[in-house]
Amino acid sequence: MKNEKLNKILITGNEAIAEGAIQAGCRFFAGYPITPQNEIPAYMSKRMPEVGGVFIQSESELAAISMVMGAAATGERAITTSSSPGISLKQEGISYIAGAELPAVIVNIMRAGPGLGNIWPAQSDYFQATKGGGHGDYHNIVLAPSSVQECFDLTLSAFDLADKYRNPVMILGDGMLGQMMEPIQTKGHRPHTKGPRSKNQKPWAVTGCAGRAPNLVASFRMAEGEMEKHNIHLKNKYDEIEEKEQRFEVFYTDEAEIIIVAYGTMARIAKGAVKNLRAKNKKIGLIRPITLWPFPKKAFAQSPRPNTQYLVVEMSNGQMVEDVQLAVGGRCPVEFYGRTGGGIPSEEEITKIIYGKDV
Amino acid sequence: MIEKIICCGFGGQGIMVMGKFLSNLAIEADKFTTYLPAYGAEVRGGTAHCMVIISDEEICAPFVSVADTAIIMNEPSLSKFENRIAPGGLLLLNESLISSLPRRKDIEVLKVPFSDIAVKLGNIRCANTVALGTYLSSKNIAPKEKIDLVMDKMLGGLKQEVIEINRKALREGMKYDKS
Numbered sequence: 001m002k003n004e005k006l007n008k009i010l011i012t013g014n015e016a017i018a019e020g021a022i023q024a025g026c027r028f029f030a031g032y033p034i035t036p037q038n039e040i041p042a043y044m045s046k047r048m049p050e051v052g053g054v055f056i057q058s059e060s061e062l063a064a065i066s067m068v069m070g071a072a073a074t075g076e077r078a079i080t081t082s083s084s085p086g087i088s089l090k091q092e093g094i095s096y097i098a099g100a101e102l103p104a105v106i107v108n109i110m111r112a113g114p115g116l117g118n119i120w121p122a123q124s125d126y127f128q129a130t131k132g133g134g135h136g137d138y139h140n141i142v143l144a145p146s147s148v149q150e151c152f153d154l155t156l157s158a159f160d161l162a163d164k165y166r167n168p169v170m171i172l173g174d175g176m177l178g179q180m181m182e183p184i185q186t187k188g189h190r191p192h193t194k195g196p197r198s199k200n201q202k203p204w205a206v207t208g209c210a211g212r213a214p215n216l217v218a219s220f221r222m223a224e225g226e227m228e229k230h231n232i233h234l235k236n237k238y239d240e241i242e243e244k245e246q247r248f249e250v251f252y253t254d255e256a257e258i259i260i261v262a263y264g265t266m267a268r269i270a271k272g273a274v275k276n277l278r279a280k281n282k283k284i285g286l287i288r289p290i291t292l293w294p295f296p297k298k299a300f301a302q303s304p305r306p307n308t309q310y311l312v313v314e315m316s317n318g319q320m321v322e323d324v325q326l327a328v329g330g331r332c333p334v335e336f337y338g339r340t341g342g343g344i345p346s347e348e349e350i351t352k353i354i355y356g357k358d359v
Numbered sequence: 360m361i362e363k364i365i366c367c368g369f370g371g372q373g374i375m376v377m378g379k380f381l382s383n384l385a386i387e388a389d390k391f392t393t394y395l396p397a398y399g400a401e402v403r404g405g406t407a408h409c410m411v412i413i414s415d416e417e418i419c420a421p422f423v424s425v426a427d428t429a430i431i432m433n434e435p436s437l438s439k440f441e442n443r444i445a446p447g448g449l450l451l452l453n454e455s456l457i458s459s460l461p462r463r464k465d466i467e468v469l470k471v472p473f474s475d476i477a478v479k480l481g482n483i484r485c486a487n488t489v490a491l492g493t494y495l496s497s498k499n500i501a502p503k504e505k506i507d508l509v510m511d512k513m514l515g516g517l518k519q520e521v522i523e524i525n526r527k528a529l530r531e532g533m534k535y536d537k538s
Contacts, residue, residue, distance in 0.1 A: 010382050010394070036398060119398070180421045181379070181394035183386045272419030347420055 008183035013151040013173060014039035017107055018047065019186055020155025021079050026105070027053035028071040028078040030064040032086060035119045036175035037109035040081040061086045065093030065106070072102040073217040075205030077159050081107035083175070084125050085116055087133075094168050095134025098234075099219025103162035105155070106140070107171045109178040112342045120342025121175035121265060126319035129172050130293040137231050139238050141169040141245065142292040144263040148182035154290070163202070165241055172292060174315065176265045176344070241294055248296035252278055253285035256304045258354060261324050262313045263289045266345070270313055273347040280359055292320070300327035307332065311354060313345055314338045360390075360415050362498065363423045367408035367440050368432025368453070373487035376513075377430065378409035380491055381500070384509045385413040388501040393421035406435055413500060428498065430490050432473065437461065451493055453486065469497065471535045477528060482521075485528040492532020 011019070018040045021029070029044040041057060048055035054071075058064040064080045071078035082090060087108045097104050108129060112122040129142045141161050145151045151173065158169040206215050221227040249267075252274055253259055262270040267288040277284045285304070289296045300310075310332060312321040321336045328334055337353045339345050351359055366377045378394050385392035396409040410423035428449040431437050433456045444450055446465045455474035471493050477486035495506055510529060514522045 008386050010379065010386060010392075175398070176395065176421065179396055179398045181382060182421075183382075183392060269420040269422075275419065344422065346422070346424060348424075 007187060008185055010181050010183050011148060012039050012179060012181050013145070013148045014109065014178040015043045016148045016151035016184055016186075017081070017155050017171060017173075017178075018043035020152040021077075021105065021159070022047050022051055022053075023152075023186065024077060024156045024159040026077040026079050026159060027051065028068065028076050029054065029080070030056040030058050030067040030071075030078075031081050032058050032061050032064055034083045034086045036111060036121075036178050037081050037083045037107065039178065040107065040109075061089035062093065065090040065097075068104050068106075069093055069097050069100070069102060072097065072104045073100070073206045075202040075207060077103070077105075077163070079105040079107065081109070083109050083111045083119075084113050084122070085111075087125065087128070091128075091134035093134075094140065094170075095132075095136050095138060096219045097168045098134070098138035098140070099136060099230075100217050101166040101234075102168070102217065103159075103166050104168050105158045105162055105171065106168060107173070110172065110174045112340065118342055119175060121177070121315060121344060122340065122342060123174055123264060123266060123315040124317075124319070124340060125172065126292065126314070126316060129170050130295070130323070138234060139167075139241070139293050141165065141167055141241060141294070142172050143169065143247075144172050144290060144292050145177065146264055146267045146288060146290075148177070148180065149184040150290075151177065152184055152186060161245065165237060166204075167237070167241070172264065174265050245291055246294050246296040246298050247290035248299045249286075249288040249290060250299060251286040251288065253287060253304055255283055256285035256308060257283040258309050258311060259285045259287055259304070260311050260313055260350070261287045261289070261320070263292060263320065266313055266315055269345065269347055270350060273350040276347065277351065277354075277359060282355075282359065284354070289320070292323075295323040295327065297327040300324070303328070303332050310334045311350075312336045313350060315344055316340055360413075362413045362428065362500065363426045364411045364413075364494075365408060365423055365426040365429045365440055365443060366411070366432075367406065367429065367436035368487075369435075370403045370405050370407045372407070372432050373484065374407040374432065375409050377487045377491055378411045380509060380513060381411045381413065381494075383513060384495075384501050384506060385411075387505040387509055388413075390414060391416060391418050393418045395421045395423075406433075406439065408436065408440070428494065430494055431457065432486065432490065433457065434459065449497065451490060451497070453490065455486075469493065469535065471532070473532070476531050480524055480527050480531065482524050485525050488525045488528035489532035492529040493535045494532075495529075496533040496536040 068078040068080045143154045145154045162169040260270045318336045382392045382394040391414045430451045432453045450468045452470045453473040454470040455472040473486040473489045
């Protein structure tokens with residue numbers, strides 16, 4: 001098999017996200033530095049002036065997310081990026097963005113936690129990303145790239161989904177994916193979904209009300225019954241997203257006795273284990289969620305066999321495993337293996353967990 | 360074909376550039392490739408390393424736990440990475456800066472004074488290019504013209520004398536190979 005060169009460039013996952021944002025038409029970046037995602041602001045500081053966009057290194061994470069909220073309210077495509085501790089600081093703004101129904105893209109290149117943790121790769125912010133993080137009854141759409149090409153592609157998707165549903169979209173990667181380089185193609189890609197892309201296509205945006213009634217962007221709803229009405233409206237939107245936007249990859253799941261479930265960096269390592277084991281005639285497969293919210297329940301609607309066993313592998317003490325258990329609904333056993341604090345399960349480790357030895 | 364490489368040395372030796380060169384070369388040769396740097400609390404003069412995979416097939420894990428080749432540019436990196444070479448693997452050793460001998464007996468060791476060669480050429484900073492030359496003449500990753508093409512691309516925009524010295528360094532390095 002050949003991997004045709006085709007104008008490929010060697011680029012880090014972080015840079016691929018940044019370039020994806022530029023090519024999606026995003027012209028506003030605000031962020032505060034933190035490892036392991038600093039290549040994003042570094043890249044943006046160079047590229048944004050080239051395309052007539054705005055790059056701001058803000059005084060804090062809260063300021064960055066608030067600036068993004070303001071830019072999004074005017075109809076601009078806007079992004080902020082950070083890593084775990086910084087994303088915690090942005091939660092207030094994310095909740096307000098969800099409440100005000102603004103499209104914005106937030107990138108979390110995860111490092112280990114809790115607290116300041118360390119700078120090594122982890123997947124321990126799954127709960128925070130998919131179950132709220134901020135206060136109130138809301139959901140982020142959460143996309144989990146697994147390769148550098150996908151960092152680029154899913155950033156294009158993120159902006160389209162954000163505009164289509166007027167909702168915050170989070171890209172959830174980790175330090176390894178952000179730092180690693182792979183050849184990718186950045187030309188000729190088209191966004192996956194249709195949605196309003198320019199300011200002019202956003203009739204709700206606050207753009208100056210000369211000649212029309214003023215638009216109001218707010219998350220404060222005090223009148224009696226108004227908040228509940230809004231919550232029901234949001235719920236209907238989330239139901240639609242859950243129905244339409246589930247994305248996942250299946251790999252060798254036909255006839256599988258064991259199915260590994262993993263996302264992001266962990267999924268590509270698990271894929272290596274599955275490849276090796278399939279070569280040794282083991283009936284094993286992989287389900288890779290690409291959207292973490294909405295969780296791809298459809299991938300689990302039917303199991304290949306009544307006694308298929310699921311093994312969820314994460315760089316955490318077990319977070320996505322709860323969504324897999326819900327999706328499988330007690331029909332099949334769901335086991336878990338994980339490492340934390342910057343530890344990453346290897347292909348060999350996964351094999352040993354399943355078969356008790358090297359195969 | 361799959362080739363897993365670890366490049367290591369101290370910060371300032373151009374270790375990351377070596378890795379990026381190999382990945383860029385893999386692209387020219389229509390191969391799949393990943394490059395993973397050690398990142399974090401690195402300091403000038405501290406240890407630096409990166410991991411490169413070049414393959415005919417899609418690459419899963421980018422982490423190299425066991426390498427087919429290690430290019431080791433300084434003494435502390437030898438003790439740190441010697442054990443991560445596969446049995447029968449290749450170790451390229453910067454003899455100029457490493458006085459200890461590898462303990463492993465089950466690997467092929469090629470000792471070359473990369474830094475001394477670079478000094479003779481006029482700039483110690485091109486020791487990494489000398490090492491790349493030796494590596495590329497020892498392993499059949501890509502034809503000579505593709506190597507030159509990537510060298511030109513990566514050096515593009517630099518001063519003419521820097522370009523020249525690196526071209527020479529590559530050729531000098533290529534004089535050494537495992538035969």
